[in-house]
Amino acid sequence: MEWKEIYPIDQKPTDKELSDYMISPLYEELCKYLSDEFNAKRSVEYSKCSAIPGWNIKYKKGSKSLCVVYPEKNIPKVMVVIGNKLETEAEAIIYTSSDYVMNRYKESKSNSGLGTWLVLDLLNEEVLSDIKRLIELKVKTK
8 A cells, every 4th residue: 555545635644653654774864864964844744746645754944945755665765856056066966976866867857947856765875875965065055
């Protein structure tokens, strides 16, 4: 059964249910990193987006979005939006990242003036490290 079927719009999952469903130490490491390094605010929200509908976890520092985690069994997805103003600096990071991240970036399309929505499977430590580098870029840029 898919995530969106287990937790429909009227049944918000608890933090424990989120963690139990994803069963990912990399997700736990990402959460700790966002909290410890940036004191990021976390919110669980429902999205009706056709691409990845259902409950997700958004992380923000102030009004700036850092990333969105989409629950998936064992391998969650993480979306980092690369704004148009950060594209050049982000590409410098991406082109020194894992082949997986580079390929996903090349496959991603810019969203009409909103930047590139880079969605990555949280596969391993290397991908997690690449995600952290992109988030650091977003935080340091004002």
